[in-house]
Amino acid sequence: MTLPETAGPRLRITEIFASIQGESTRVGLPTVFVRLTGCPLRCSWCDTEYAFQGGENRSIAEVRDAVAAHGIRHVCVTGGEPLAQKSCLALLAALCDAGFSVSLETSGALDIAAVDPRVSRIMDLKAPGSGEVSRNRWENLAHLTAHDEIKIVLADEADYAWAKAQIALHGLGGRCTVLLSPVQGSLDPTLLAEWIVRDRLPVRFQLQLHKILWNDARGR
Ligand SMILES: C[S@@+](CC[C@H](N)C(=O)[O-])C[C@H]1O[C@@H](n2cnc3c(N)ncnc32)[C@H](O)[C@@H]1O
Numbered sequence: 001m002t003l004p005e006t007a008g009p010r011l012r013i014t015e016i017f018a019s020i021q022g023e024s025t026r027v028g029l030p031t032v033f034v035r036l037t038g039c040p041l042r043c044s045w046c047d048t049e050y051a052f053q054g055g056e057n058r059s060i061a062e063v064r065d066a067v068a069a070h071g072i073r074h075v076c077v078t079g080g081e082p083l084a085q086k087s088c089l090a091l092l093a094a095l096c097d098a099g100f101s102v103s104l105e106t107s108g109a110l111d112i113a114a115v116d117p118r119v120s121r122i123m124d125l126k127a128p129g130s131g132e133v134s135r136n137r138w139e140n141l142a143h144l145t146a147h148d149e150i151k152i153v154l155a156d157e158a159d160y161a162w163a164k165a166q167i168a169l170h171g172l173g174g175r176c177t178v179l180l181s182p183v184q185g186s187l188d189p190t191l192l193a194e195w196i197v198r199d200r201l202p203v204r205f206q207l208q209l210h211k212i213l214w215n216d217a218r219g220r
């Protein structure tokens with residue numbers, strides 16, 4: 001007997017929406033976002049606090065079908081902290097099985113080793129200005145491949161100095177793409193761009209494109 005499609009593990013979901021990918025090397029691609037509810041971190045500058053609670057329970061099949069209904073091949077699983085829900089791993093595999101090109105946005109505080117290798121993992125390293133630097137799971141670095149990306153979000157010049165030191169210490173530029181992104185309204189993007197060029201950093205400068213297009217609107 002086959003189980004109904006709504007059986008099995010359920011995930012707490014804040015929203016599923018179509019937009020333009022605003023971050024990572026996939027920037028600009030039409031993408032469906034699946035935002036999982038809840039996060040064990042509290043980054044001082046988090047722009048998605050509305051995902052800390054609430055949401056609705058959905059089965060993996062329901063999420064997959066809701067994604068498919070948008071008719072877009074790129075999917076970004078984000079949050080909140082997606083890996084804080086155990087069933088996220090099964091969701092990522094199910095989305096890959098369904099033929100989507102899948103990326104995952106994750107804080108870097110949880111183990112990324114069991115994520116399906118077809119998924120591009122966009123992993124933050126939390127800088128001191130986030131207030132969560134102690135949560136970085138440094139063991140994760142060993143699991144990253146050229147298919148993944150590291151993102152460091154910078155609140156100020158001290159965060160930039162920290163990022164520069166970590167890039168050198170861990171040879172981050174040789175592992176995968178390293179994205180440096182300013183906290184909007186906190187660090188002047190032009191200054192960050194100039195520091196990167198001055199220091200010849202092996203990184204990719206990033207602005208959150210969706211905020212340029214839609215400001216801080218929810219579901220964009
Ligand atoms: C909302 S988080 C969700 C995924 C996961 N919890 C994480 O931190 O990667 C998605 C991405 O948005 C970034 N982000 C959140 N608030 C930001 C802000 N104010 N400025 C720039 N990036 C921000 C995070 O650093 C992360 O890379």
Ligand SMILES: Nc1nc2[nH]cc(C(=O)O)c2c(=O)[nH]1
Pocket residue numbers: 019020021022023033048076078079105210220
């Ligand atoms: N357009 C758009 N692109 C994004 N890329 C990563 C996002 C996220 O919140 O993780 C995000 C988001 O919230 N909106």
Ligand code: SF4
Pocket residue numbers: 039040041042043046047048049079080081107
């Ligand atoms: S880990 Fe991600 S969702 Fe959680 S507080 Fe930090 S930026 Fe926000």
Ligand SMILES: [Mg+2]
Pocket residue numbers: 047048
């Ligand atoms: Mg966002």
